[in-house]
Each structure stands twice: as C-alpha cells, then as structure tokens.
Amino acid sequence: MFSCNEKISVRQLQALVILYVFGAGVTVLPRRAAEAAGRDGWFVVILSAALAMLCVYVIASLAAIFPGEGFVDYSSKILSKPIGVLLGLGLFAKIIISSAMELRIFSEIVQQTMLAETPRTVVCALMLGAGVYAALCGYEVRGRIAEILLFITAPLTLVFFLLAAADADFSNLMPVMVFADACELIRGSVTVGMSFTGIELCLLVFPYINASEGGQAAAIRPALVKTAGLIGAAMVMATVIATAKFGAADLREQQWPVLELMDAIEFPGSFIERQDAIVMVFWISSVFAVMNAGIFFSALLLKDIFKKEWRGVYIAVSGALILGLAMLPRSEAQVYEIQKYIFYTFGAAYMIIIPLLIIIAAKLRKSEADVGSSHRGRTGREK
C-alpha cells in the first residue's frame, strides 16, 4: 500500500465518503428536514438515505460494467466521444461549483463563530491551500488522512450527540406521522437529499481502489451501500436529536442547528464553554475532505478530457476556480440558492439519472453487439 500512491483500500474509500458526505451535509440537515416535514423530518431523512443508497448502488453497478475505466472513458465509449467529454465537463462544473459553495459556507461559519476579523479570502485560501497540498500528494494520502481524521473526530462527535440527547425532550417528535402526506414526504426526501450530495464522486473513484484488497467493483458495491446507510443512520440520529431538543418550529429558523445543538449542551461544572468547537473540528475535517476531493477529482476530469499529464496545472486551475467562485455570492442566502439549483440540475443528474442512462445504453449496445455477432455468424455459415 505504501509503495502505491494512487490506490486506496475499500476502508479508506468508506472513510473518505463518510467525511465528505456526512460532515458537509449535517450542519443544515435538521433545518431542511424540519422545513420539509416538520417533526416528521427524521422520516424524510430515512427516505433520503434510501435514495442515496439506491444512487450508490446504481453508480457501483455502472463501475462493475467498466472495471478499471474512468467516467469520461466509458461514457465516451458508450455515448460517443463528444457526449462523453460534455458529461465530463458537466461533472467538472458541478464539482467546482459545489466545492466553491462549501468553501464559502465554511468561511461564513468560521467568520461568524470564530474569526470575525480575518478576511474571508484568507480563511478560504488557507483551507484551499491544505486541499491543494493533499490533492498533489495523491489519492492514497487522502485516504490515509481520512482514516486518521475519522478515527479522531467521529467518536467525539458521537459522544456529544449522546450528551445532547440526554437533555432533549423526545416528546417533541410526537405525534408521529399525523400530517404525513405521501407526496409531501417524497418531495421532502428529494429536497433533503441535498445533504447527501457528493456521493456522485463515487463515479470517479473506482479506478483508484486496490483490486488486491477486494477492490473489484462488484465487491465494493455492498461496502459503498453500507456506507451510505451508515451516513443515513447518523443523519437520522442528528435530525431526531435536534428536533427533540429544539422542536420543529424552532429548527426551521435556525441557521446551523447542529452547531446550536452542541452549544446548548450543559456540562456539569461547565468546564467546557465552547462545545460547538467539537462539531467544528469534525466539520472542518469534512470541509478539508470536500476541498481536496473537489480539487483532486476536477483535476482528474481535466486530465481525462484533455488527455495530457499536466496534473499540477489542472490542480492549480481547479483551486483558482474554486477560490474565485467562492468569493462571488453576495450572501449566505445566495450560496444556499446556488447549492439548491446545482443539486436539482447537475446533482440529481449525476447521482442517478446519467449513471442509469449509461447502464441502459451499455446494455442496449451489448445486446446490439450480441445480435450483430450472431447475425454475422449465421451469414458466414450460410455462405
């Protein structure tokens, strides 16, 4: 493993996905869930998690059809080269914009909770610099960092969630499913699905998984589905505890409910004043994972599109684009609007629609090829 800088184990992949998806999505998830279905928001999160598991299953199935090949390569093979390149560029744009918005939210939270005087550009550039460095070091380094970060931050975060649960009023979740309208719940689960955005990056990871460690696409599929399920379970837990603590009406108006949740924990003796710092640690680790993944994969896509080995240039271009785009929105509200727009267009498309279309196209191509070869065989015999 140490001799190969571009291959990661399945466990490292799981750690990367958990950091990337959970950390980035959880800060605002309870608010989105409460907006979608009030006190039944947790149920909407369960539906969203099921959708995320389905998306991961479809993406892993697609990778199993083209083992060892990159996204641009196999989509060019199946849908023609121009469409393949176009899809690659679309995914590049999606990753760059999503990473930029995540970076902007990061700088907003850091400014409002910790570094009020530090210029936003400096906060963004420092985080981006760390991401660029990790991306330059290669995929395996990212995998190992993710494992270490998850090992440090996940248990602490879990303990703090449990402490928050001890003080929560779970009757705030009652009555359960009284206003449940199936259409509303499904619509809500799609909206809340925004918090699972990022799983589309799984489209790009398969060539980097060490096949000697059970990394065949078919073997990775259950591991990825389990990871999506684990993230979903953690998100349901966060939503249930936040709803129990604040009530759905209050949650709808909170900017970052999970940070508020941590802040509201009462320690006997009050020897820790800023419990929200613990979640911040997990969340900053996640933003770091988001940044280095965004830079790494966007550079990778540029390499697949242009077929030139200019990795350093691609990373520099991606980093500059992310920093520039992060500075553009006028306010945090605009950032959320952009995120919503990206999710409903590019996000949903790359999470499920495009992988499904490529699978269908691949099946059709295969059956055409089968018919063609059998037809050619029959004609040959007749001759």
Place this chain on the structure above:
Amino acid sequence: MAALMLLSGCWDKTELENRAYVNTIGIDSTRGRFTVTVEFPRLESKKEKTGERFARAETAETVRAAMRKIDGSSDKKMYYGHTEAIVLGSGLFENEGMFRETMDALLRGREVGRNVIMLSSKVDARTIIESETEDIDCLGTFITDYYGNNPPDKPARDLQGLITGLRAGDSALIPEIRLEGGTYRLGGAAVIKGGRLVGWLDDKRVRGCVWITGGAGTSGGGRGMAVTAGVGDSGENETRGTLDVTGSRREISFYDNNGWPVCEISLDIRGSVEEYAFQSEVPELEAGGICCRGEVRSPAISALGSAFETEIEEDIGAAFDWLTANKADALGFGEIMRKRFYGLYMRYIGNWEEAFANMTLQTNIRVDIASVGAVK
C-alpha cells in the same frame, strides 16, 4: 514552534484587557425605544467583593443598535459569549411588539447563547443591574450560582425554554428577580401571553407550577423541593415536619367531560423527614432507629404524609386555577395534549383558549416518606 509564533498574531488575536466580558444584560422599554444595560466584571480591579458594579446603558431604536452604542461608548470590545443572565424590565411586557422584537433579537443574534438564564423584574432591568449590593459584584454569576446551589422550588428558565414555551402556546413563565433590603431575591414569576404580561405569580403558585411540570426532584445542590405541613390541632399541639423531596414522578392525562377537557395529574413524591419531633409517637424512633412509612404504618407518619399531599394539592390547585382563570397556558398543557392525546386535542383545536379556561383538574398525589428521623 513556527505555527505557535505565526498563528497567534493574525487578525483575530484577543487581548483579555481589551475585552469587556458581559455578565448580565438588562433590557427595558423607554418611551418606545430599547434601553440595554450591560454589566461586566473589571478583571483588573480588586480581589475582594465590594458590591460595586460596572455597568453601561444605552438607548436606541432596536436592541442591536443599543448594543452597538454600548460597544461604541467603551474603549473595550463587548463580548457576550459568557453572558449568564438577561433581565427583562416590566416595561417590555406592556408592549407586545417590543417584547417580540426583543425575543427575536436574542434569538437571531449569535452573540448570546441559548442557555442564558432569563429573568423578569417588576421594575426596570437597569435599576436591578445598577443597584449596588453588599456582596455581589456580578449579578449574572450570582444568579447562575443561586440556581446551581438551590432546590428547584424557584426554577430557572433559559432562553431556549422561553422560546419553546412561546412557540408552543404563545405563553410562558419568566422567573422574577427583585431587590429587597439591599440584596437580590429570586422568586415568583411573570406570566406572558401573546407578548404581554398577564400577571405575576407568587412563590406558592410557582411551587405549584414546579409540581405540575414534574421538576420537584433533586436538582441544584443535590436537593429537591421541600414541603412543610403539620398534623394535630393547630397551635401548640400541632406537630410540623418538612419533607425533603428526593424524587418525583409525574403523569398527566386528559379526557373529555361534557365538552371540556379534564386534566388528571398523578404525582408520586418520595422524600424524607428528618425532624425528631415524632419520636415519642413512633416506637421505632423511640428505640433510636430509622423507619419508613410503609413499614411502620405509624398513624403519625401517615397523617403527616396526608398533610404533605394536601399541601402539594393546594399548591397545584393555586397555580392551575390562576392560569386557567387568566387563560394563560404557560405550562404547555395544550402542547402535552397535542403530543400525547392528539385525537382529543383535535376536538379543541379551534377553541383552545376557551377549552383551557374551562379545563378542570383532578389530582392524584401520593407522598412516600422513605425515612424519618435519620440522625447524623
């Protein structure tokens, strides 16, 4: 080492002497404007308590603007992250809009945490904060310590609890602070409904509220509520005892009776009585032992238990009658019904205020005296 040297000197360095750590905030209404008073300790000043206070007050159109003005009037930067308590002056409760604006400012501003203790005052909050007392230098710290070291018969209410109460039923209790004889007293509470003051609860009614909400068990300082009652003829022959509550379990249920709700409160109280005055009436105690009500079935202890039950029932009745008479569901009966008796709640949903006003109470209180006469 390089990181330590470089990272400590960026834009957000904090010098302790350049910050004023706000300990208490007072908010008043002054002719349609907000007066905000902040109290902060002088870190560099003195070692002994003198009762001297450091406070600043400013008036402006909004709470935030007043806070900004305070910032601008000081050579230090005000830091609200360690605020312990907020006192709301009575003037705020006379103006619904101003009360709601205050709550909104506290809720949306990131400066003040949600676990800050909320208090009300019959006089201006500024008067409360600026008054010099004998031995209290920081009011907020005094209030936190008070609630931390005292039994729950004077319950604390934090900003989160207040917001939750107001959101659920548009009514809430805010514990009262007052100045008596040069020192602070906590007790009683303001009842707010629809952003306005409905009235003030006395200590007995506040106690009743604590019994109803089930918070009578052990809390601050390891002590629960205490209730005193007497048996025998009143006067010299009356034997009085105090029950120290160690645990309480409350159940609330509702049912309909002739179109109006009935609230049934079951309360199991456990506690101990430590007076020795019953010694002559209980043989086990006479022999120097400790006994339990259940084991001994002494008529004196049973009678005392019944007296405690009556006393608690009176407290609950007083609070309940006051709240229903004023149509102020400050303890969230409607919310409990909505959560746990949703079908029944739906019957009154369009007319909850009237339903609450006509709600009747049925109590089922059981006091279990776990021990009597323990000698240290």
